[in-house]
Amino acid sequence: MKITRKDVETVAFLSRLAMDEAEMDKFTGQLNAILEYVDMLNKVDTEGVEPTDHILNLKNVMRADEAKPSLARELALKNAPEQEDGYFKVPKILEG
Amino acid sequence: MAYEVVIGLEVHTELKTQSKIFCGCSTKFGAEQNTNVCPVCLGLPGVLPVFNAKVLEFAVRTGLALNCEILPFSKFDRKNYYYPDLPKNFQTSQYDLPIAVNGYLDIEVNGKTRRIGITRVHMEEDAGKLVHAGTINKSDYALVDYNRTGVPLLEIVSEPDLRSPEEAKAYLEKIKAILQYVDVSDCKMEEGSLRCDANISLRPEGQTKFGTKSEIKNLNSFKAVQKGLEYEVYRQTEILEEGGRVIQETRSWDDGRGVTLSMRNKEQAEDYRYFPEPDLVPIVVDPDWVEEVRKNLPELPDARKARLMKDYGLSDYDAGSITASRAMAEYYDVAVASGAEAKAAANWLMGEVSRLLNNSGQLIETCPVTPEKLAGLISLLDKGTITNKIAKTVLENMWSSGKDADTVVKEEGLVQISNEGEIVAIVERILAANPQSVADFKAGKERAIGFLVGQVMKETKGRANPEVVNKLLKEHM
Structure with missing residues (x-):
């Protein structure tokens, strides 16, 4: 699979990352190099091998349904760049 | 197209x-x-x-x-x-x-x-x-x-x-x-x-x-x-x-x-x-x-509806309406278990109870009249203690007072009058006061009797047994 410049543009948009022309070219090349390297894995015979869904050999880690105290609101809002009336204040929302 | x-x-x-x-x-x-x-x-x-x-x-x-x-x-x-x-x-x-x-x-x-x-x-x-x-x-x-x-x-x-x-x-x-x-x-x-x-x-x-x-x-x-x-x-x-x-x-x-x-x-x-x-x-x-969870599933709407139709002879529509909400279905089952006749319970639930719920913007979950009390009302009606018309008044009273039907009927003196002796005097008075309706009835206008029954009911505040009233009116004309 080859990453095109268009793919990089799309991913950058989806991730809300701004980049200039030179960066686009640079990342297109770098991403392709990474994918080519990882592509080696495709040569391994995985017949009969179960997919790894999680790197830890654990399942069903759960907690009982009990409500615990929450964070004090002042603390919750403490690092917010802006707040108003106990709300987080965010910039105008533009539909994509 | x-x-x-x-x-x-x-x-x-x-x-x-x-x-x-x-x-x-x-x-x-x-x-x-x-x-x-x-x-x-x-x-x-x-x-x-x-x-x-x-x-x-x-x-x-x-x-x-x-x-x-x-x-x-x-x-x-x-x-x-x-x-x-x-x-x-x-x-x-x-x-x-x-x-x-x-x-x-x-x-x-x-x-x-x-x-x-x-x-x-x-x-x-x-x-x-x-x-x-x-x-x-x-x-x-x-x-x-x-x-x-x-x-x-x-x-x-x-x-x-x-x-x-x-x-x-x-x-x-x-x-x-x-x-x-x-x-x-x-x-x-x-x-x-x-x-x-x-x-x-x-x-x-x-x-x-x-x-x-x-x-x-x-x-x-x-x-x-x-x-x-x-x-x-x-x-x-x-x-x-x-x-x-x-x-x-x-x-x-x-x-x-x-x-x-x-x-x-x-x-x-x-x-x-x-x-x-x-x-x-x-x-x-x-x-x-998973099988244990399946075994413990409650009766679901379709099964419950089928049961109400089969066991109580309810119509498809009534059984469907009652079982559309679990709370309503449970209310119904408790009313029937408390002795209410099944079809009467359905009629009251779909009729008067729903009407009062809508009017007061309440849900069946918070209905001020419990299903046991509704069953009590229906049984008074069944026994002929109160008339259908009075039953509606009793329900409204129960709704606001929280009292049971027996208490409301006793306190308000709403027991149905079936004693002919008590009704006959009123019947005679109504007949004397409405000669035109009597003449109409005699001339073959069956409907005229409805008016006369209404007058007797008004006089008795709805407490007279309508069958007895009908019978006495016909006898005394």
Whole structure:
């Protein structure tokens, strides 16, 4: 699979990352190099091998349904760049 | 050209757990903004979610009630998108291995039963709430409350099997009834604990290929589901008739204006870049446990309806209305168990009790007259202690006073008068005062007697036994 410049543009948009022309070219090349390297894995015979869904050999880690105290609101809002009336204040929302 | 309507619904329901899906914050509705939040649901760096076991139980119960297959191996995935109501910039959801798949439910519209496929049921977390200063387009900022973030949700996705807005409404009503029966959600549409989005497209009749669909959001009541989809059928028909092309987009139902409005264009396919959630380990359900949950499922709406029809001889309509809500069905069963005659109980529940509930804006759950007390009223009626007309007055009195029927009847002196001696004097007085009606009756106008009965009833404040009154009137004319 080859990453095109268009793919990089799309991913950058989806991730809300701004980049200039030179960066686009640079990342297109770098991403392709990474994918080519990882592509080696495709040569391994995985017949009969179960997919790894999680790197830890654990399942069903759960907690009982009990409500615990929450964070004090002042603390919750403490690092917010802006707040108003106990709300987080965010910039105008533009539909994509 | 005639078009066939194709609809699929995505229903989101908030589960009634005590705590959120991945943290211990309370799920209580209506708390002050940003008071039910913690580092986990706020998505602060370095925190780890831990799955709430109750959510799994509720999801399996729902899946089984919807005739789904429970997947033995299930996992969570991250759905990535940017919106300020999502503090982590991804929603923890399920993608390729949801908890339940391949189910169905039956709906009935215009006497016809149709089976609607259920593609999947998956578990996910709810997002926060945006409060806009002014309208969404005009304000230059928004305020966010993250209390709802992390409240457990089930998303129930139907197959595109629905063929009319009416069927979509019936399907949603059935989903609501089932969720209430299995007791996993309050299903309060007005509080957002049951929400619905619809995919709808049109295709020329006979064509198997689907047309281009639009996704309708903000269908927040049963009426809105039907009205919104009816509008969309109209809109898409107009476009196709004029030789146009429906574009794939998300539209929002504006209940006030009665139209759907374009929100965003979906020509560029959504790309949520799902990937497995590394912070949560897989869920492996024990088939024995699933069977245990299945065994403990309560009687579901269809079975309950069939039972009421079979055991009590109720009509399809009455049995359907009573069992549409679990609380109503339970009220009915208790009334009958307390001695109320089955058909009379159905009539009173569907009639006077429903009327008083509607008038006072209450739900059956908070009905001031208990089913035991309603049974008491019905038995007084059965025994002939009170007349049907008086019974309605007694019910209203019970409603406001909380007293039982016996007490109200005794205190207010409402016992039916069946003693001929007591009624005959009144009958004679009424006959003497209405010679014209008497003459009409004698001249063959059967209906004239109705007026005379009415006069006697007025005189006795409705307490006279109508049969006795009828008999005496005829004897004394």
